Every structure is written in structure tokens, then in C-alpha cells.
Amino acid sequence: MKSILSTCMQDFKRLLTNALFWVLTATLAVIVLVVNLALPKEMASETVQQLTYNAPADLAFGVPAESEAALREAVQEGAAIGFIFAKDSVTIVHPGYSEKTLQVYLLELEFAQSGAMPAIIDVSYLDEAAKEIPFNLRFTPIFIAFEALMTGFILGGALMLAEKQDGTVRALRVSPFGTAKYVLSKTLLFSLIGTLYASLICLLTVGVAINWGQFLLLSFFGTAIFTMIGLAYTSPFYDMSGWFFSMVVLLSVNMLPVMSYTSPAFTPFWMRLIPSYPILMAYRSAMFGGAADPWTIAISIAAWCVVSYLLALVFVRRKHLRGVKA
């Protein structure tokens, strides 16, 4: 344990002289500023005016347009949807709404024509907490998952490459510091840094009223997973350029679950296999409450911890600590 803690300390000192570390730290500050100052708390839903032409006089629906041309002009500008009434039909003029949206308007028109319009149309949320999330804060879990938790992947890799370049990996190889301790020391360091970064972003954006137990565990083990994947991934590389460009591709794939986060209806099975998926969903649950199944998430993260640890052990042993060029 002494050797692991000592390595953590020395790696931290090395980090303080690493430009990439300060870039990531500055990014943290930028994220907080963007969430609090640049993103709106509410997305003002644009009022789409319902314009009618030639509608029956007794129809309580929409606003009559002066002419069909005026209606079409308003729709063209994108601020209206038009309903042109004929003797036995209604023509809808719209700027490109989906079939589902048009069905909602038709339903409203049907209610108006039948005179059975309900006084209140209630909306029910599967996840009661979800409806309360301010627009700007919806992005906090994304920023945490793909910035704070990635520190280990990026900085751990940078430290490994530096060890190869200055040759210190050869000295490590002829020391009793084995692969497991090497992986664990770096993972511990970056898990603590990642947890600190994640907590700061959360505190300075969402605030204190969250499930901190879940949040801290998630941040620690989430960073651990990405750190270990990063160590395994970086092991075969010898220089920064090749590593950096291929890393961008890998991180892009890892960001795909953002699609499911913003559009939950799109969650194919393969998306759930990407490690950032359960982490992202668990963050939303920890920060805003919600319907995420804690057991499924816990099992997913535990499984990724084991897989990433084994990957790191194999690759670091074969390609970093033993694969030293003569």
C-alpha cells in the first residue's frame, strides 16, 4: 500500500507540471460558466399560432387569417400552422412538422368541432422529477461524464507516454513494483481527481440537493473504469501524436449514449453496452432523481470495473512494463 500511495503522490506532482492537466482544469471552469451563464434555464417554447381561413364562424379554434395568402405567408415564416377550410375538407399548411405533431393538432381541431374540448389537458410524466430539470442543468451529467470522468483516460495515458519517452518505464520494470500496483496506483489517483472535478462541477451548477452517496460512488468508479481503459489503450503507443488521434475516435464512440440521454426513445441494445451509457443514466438519477434501475446500473458498472481492470493488467503488462524496447 505504501508503494501505491507513494506512486500516487509522485504522479500527482508530475501532473502539476503537465500542461494537459491545466487545460482540463481550465475546461472545468469553462463548463461551470457555460452551464450557469451561457445556457438558458428554460427553453422558451416558441408559440406557434394556429391560423384558419374560411373556418365556420362558430368554430372556437385558431385565429382567422385575412386571406389564404396571408396564412401561407405566416406559415412560410415558420411562426404558424394553417388550417384552410373547404366545404368537406380541411387542408393543413405547416412548415414541416412530424406526423405525430400534426395528429395532436388534428385532435385539438376534432375536439373544437365536436364541442367536447376538455377544460384541462393534463400531461403525465413517467418520471416526476424529470419535468423539473432546468434546461441548462440537463447538460451537467453529460459534461461530468465526458470531462471529469475522462481525466484518467487522457492524463493517465499522457503520464504513460512520458514514462516511455524519458525511459523511466525501464527503471520501473526492474523494480518490485508489479503491474497490478502500477494500474491500481494510477487508477486511485485519477479516481480521486475525477471525483473532485465531478463534485465541483455538480456543486457549482446543480447545487447540494442531490444523492451524494450515489454521485460520489459513481464518480469514483466511473473515473476508475475510464482510467483503466485508458491505460490499456495507451500501452502499445510510443508517441503522443498517434495516440491522440486514435483516442479522439474512441472517445467519440464513447459519447454515443448522449443520443439516448437526450432522446430516450432511441436506446438500442448495443448502446447499453457502451460504458458511458449506464454512467450517464445513473448521473441523471443521482442529480435529478428518476427511474433508473439502481441494480442494473450497479451491475453494469461493476462488470465494467472488472473488465477494464483485466484489460489494463494484460495490456500494461505485455505492452508497457514488459514490452520495453531493447
Next chain:
Amino acid sequence: MIQVNHVFHDYEGKGKSAVSDISFSVEGGSIFGFLGPSGAGKSTIQNIMTGLLPIQRGEVLYEGKSVRGLNTAFFNQIGVSFEQSNLYSSLTGLENLKFYAALFSVPTVNPLELLDRVGLREDANKRVSNYSKGMRQRLTFARALINRPKYLFLDEPTSGLDPKTAVGIRELILEQKSRGAAVFLTTHSMELADALSDTVAFLYGGVIAAMDTPEALKRVYGRREVRVVYREDGEERERAIPMDDKAALAAFLTTADAIKLHSQEATLEEIFLRVTGKELTA
């Protein structure tokens, strides 16, 4: 004791061995000088012995146990000073030693004491990136001693050092020998090897060309001579007479106007040239 038995290594696997049939042993409390020019295969053998390179053919044994089956705890007994200093340049000299000391699960030497011994005490808190080449070399050497290794591997330990510092490093190497360490000294400095080694091996073209104690090598390959500087016809002249030919020496001294006498024995450098036909250069 370290035993190296019939070791071969072929980097490319095409049948062209970098080193062939290398065998020797290094006793505890002795210094084994491994001599040869650049590219002779010295580093290959050291890397195989320290586990940096896998054994392809042959065997390396530590106290009878193969290096193949040794676990990480074994490295508590090893110290390696690389020719090219490999240190954390963003850390200070003291931090480098403290970090390395923490990796061992055996008692270690006080880093400040070691820095003092290699003349870096005053620069202990200076970042290694600000060290000169010689300072880095000394720090790398100090790091190899931090765990009081039973097996010490030194690759050109005095290369690039000023004479005074080099003497200090030599003393430290002899101290390691005195406390019972098996020291494997890789160098192309014949003078260093001659001064320190109990046994030397000449490596040339990937094979051991000669191996024995320095004295035995000098006896076998060298010519002990007496060089006489004498005056003749108003000019100073010089003549070498074999030391064994006492009659010739006595006859010459009684007739010649001798000015100076020098006893001279062959250096390892000359012996290397005689054995391999090549000069030993870095």
C-alpha cells in the same frame, strides 16, 4: 551468485544472433567487468539478466533459480544503473529517490545520504530537468543503490564524469563489493574495469573472446617489459627489454648510458587489441 549459461539472443528471429553462447558467473562480493565496444552485445546480456529481454536460449540463474520463474519480489534484490539516465525530469533529485525507494518492500538507504555520497546533496531539491548530464548519471547510479541490492548492474557508471567524481563513484562500487554484492559492470573503459574487476570478459561480435582475472589476462596476453631511456651519440634513445630476459637487461645496463628505467606491463586495452584485432572504442 549469478550464473549465465549458454545464452543466445536473436532480435529478428532470422538466425543472426546478437549474442552467442555466452556463459559466465558472478560471485557475491565480486565485480565482473563486461568489456566490449558499442554494439558488441553488452546491453543485450544485461537486459536478459535483468529480465528486460526474455531468454530465447540458454539460462540465467540467481542462486540456482531461473530468472524465468522469478516473481516481482525478486526485484527487491536488484539494482540497475542504466547508461542513459532515465529519471522523472519533472521531479527533484530527492523526489526521484524517495519515489523509487517506496517501490521496495525491503529496508532502503536514506536518499539524502546517497545524494551526499554522489555529490548531489546541495542539488537535492532541484528539478532533474535542470541537472547536467553528469548529475543525472550520478543520480541514476544512486538510485541503483537505494535498496542495497544483492545483485548490482552498472552500465558505464563513470561515463562523462569528472575525475574527482569518478573516484567517488569507484569507491562506492567497491563498498558494494565489500558488503557482498555481486556487481556486473558493463563498460568500454578498460581503466575502470582494470581498477575494479575481479574478473573481466571481453565481448566482441556477440561472443566472449577472452575471460579471466585482469592479472591472468596480462600474464597470458601481455608482455612485461622494462623500457630503458639512454643516451647515445648525444641523443636520447629508448629500448624495451623483456622483463624475463634478465641477462639481456643486465648486459644492456652495464654498457649503455642509462638515464631512466620504466617497468611496464600490458594494459587491458592492448590485450583487447591483441585478442580481437580491433581497438576498443565507445
